[in-house]
Amino acid sequence: LVSCFTVGQHNGLQHLRCDLHRLDEGPSVQTVLTREDGLRYYRTMQTMRRMELKADQLYKQKIIRGFCHLYDGQEACAVGIEAGISPTDHLITAYRSHGYTYTRGVSVKEIMAELTGRSGGVAKGKGGSMHMYAKNFYGGNGIVGAQVPLGAGVALACQYQGKNEVCVTLYGDGAANQGQIFESFNMAALWKLPCIFICENNKYGMGTSVERASASTDYYKRGDYIPGLRVDGMDVLSVREATRFAADYCRSGKGPILMELQTYRYHGHSMSDPGVSYRTREEIQEIRSKSDPITMLKDCMISRNMASLEEIKDIDATVRKEIEEAAQFATSDPEPPLEDLCKHIFYNDAPLEVRGTHPWMRLKSIS
């Protein structure tokens, strides 16, 4: 087996070239993929994929309730971004966040138990699908667009504290028209905040296609005075290279940069959306068969003799087992105790009395 190879134009792969806005140079069109990295990216993407499909199952069994926005199809974005930054960098995203929760270090077990609302969930069952957090990961945010100023604020803290860290701030094609995003662009550019704004363009904001929502669908140009690049979000290496480029740009003190990742979600907007009233099944099938990020990486590695089919199958089996065990935990772990109801209102505070549903119910909040 080959231990690494260089991916580039001479191999006939056009993936790595990006469209540029206000940039003379873009990310390198050549990159090296090591066997170790390749297998890790494969395993991570496969884990995310199977985790989301398991969530789909559990939702249909009514074991997961409320909102559930699945990420399958977009795996190369989360994995590529994480490969391009360090764990000491920061990241914030919107509600389609299970993938990022995983790449930012939360176990599948804790993610699934949060979805099922159990005490073993990363937020002890109090947050749910859209409100999971970890070190240097600020969620999971439910209000469309609100996470973008937050991300710029994290970047301000990075600059203020002088540790050469950057903040990756994600939003979707639907959120891209939010006024507060333009407010964030302005301040980030003005103050040269180390913020990588990333628009994950999966072509639909809920049921509204990009053409029906945006006067300009060149999301990578919408930062105007902020340089931008448009990247193939289905190719994990393209995403990685672009992210490395963007992170270098920010760390050099030049200010913010904007990346548009062109990607696709197989599921509807959420579990309550079949996802076929505003797009065709043919379109979904076409992407699945021609541009699936996991299949593409697998084929790439096998065709170049970097991994064997047996190895891949082994990884698949291991992942399947991990997901099954996590689902087992998520369905058997108890719900949070009622004593938790009023906890975590304030941090570092004396116990507080909390009014219950009637005057005789006097609850206590312990921080």
Added chain:
Amino acid sequence: YSSSDISDHISVTVRDALNQALDEELERDERVFLLGEEVAQYDGAYKVSRGLWKKYGDKRIIDTPITEMGFAGIAVGAAMAGLRPICEFMTFNFSMQAIDQVINSAAKTYYMSAGLQPVPIVFRGPNGASAGVAAQHSQCFAAWYGHCPGLKVVSPWSAEDAKGLLKSAIRDDNPVVFLENELMYGVPFEMSEEAQSKDFLLPIGKAKIERQGNHVTLVSHSRMVSLCLDAAAVLAKEGIECEVINMRTIRPLDAEAIETSVMKTNHLITVEGGWPQFGVGAEILARIMEGPAFNFLDAPAVRVTGVDIPMPYAKILEDNSIPQIKDIIFSVKKTLNV
């Protein structure tokens, strides 16, 4: 009168007390910084941050563009990532543009994350009616913010309140909405030696009895405390002794202090500048109904509030849109049936 030697008291305006609090906390903790419109080079729209930019520079005192939703969100993000921002709204009327960041990003996050993500931030600025600024610039937001779990809401009256409570707010690890009052900025108060110290803190969530009395309890916050004390002085000449409670904090509300007082005086009147419906007074009255003090009431508790209209401009109309001393006196006499 204070029992200590009055010669160590000095006269300090509310504005200067706030300025001192900001200065002391900026000096004490380098994670603290101030951002908002005109806070730096303009010295603050109402001069509350006078001199701070000169002393601390661009890194700690940040002028923002006129983009409330954006800079409030940036402030919250900075708090999540380890800093301790003070986000100024030029007036709280403009906070409506940013209210999603205050409530959904700041107030709820510690709970939603089950304790993983605290948000140590202060949102401050002038609140409520001013003079001649008309409807869009005169709203009181005490009830709106006071409604939400996860927030602390503070409403100082005196210079001592302003300093001690702002310092506590900045040191608090939770989101605090700090409601100042433009008409109070220039009002001087005696400040004790203790209050002048750099470590002077007042606890959030504890009311103060500004004047003791046996006949009726007047509960108020911010500028209306002045009116209550003025009304009490007039009533005292007729032999009616009012107990005036300065709430200091809207949320968490010091219901116990109010109940203790009502159990002594048997009469309650709340006084606020904001609108009546679903307001601060409405909450206090509901709690009294539901608590131990109800049985001690000799008359229904009532509220004195702003008139239920958008604030008009013409002086005669504006003057009659908010409680006047005569309204408090009238209500006291009605309640006491004299």
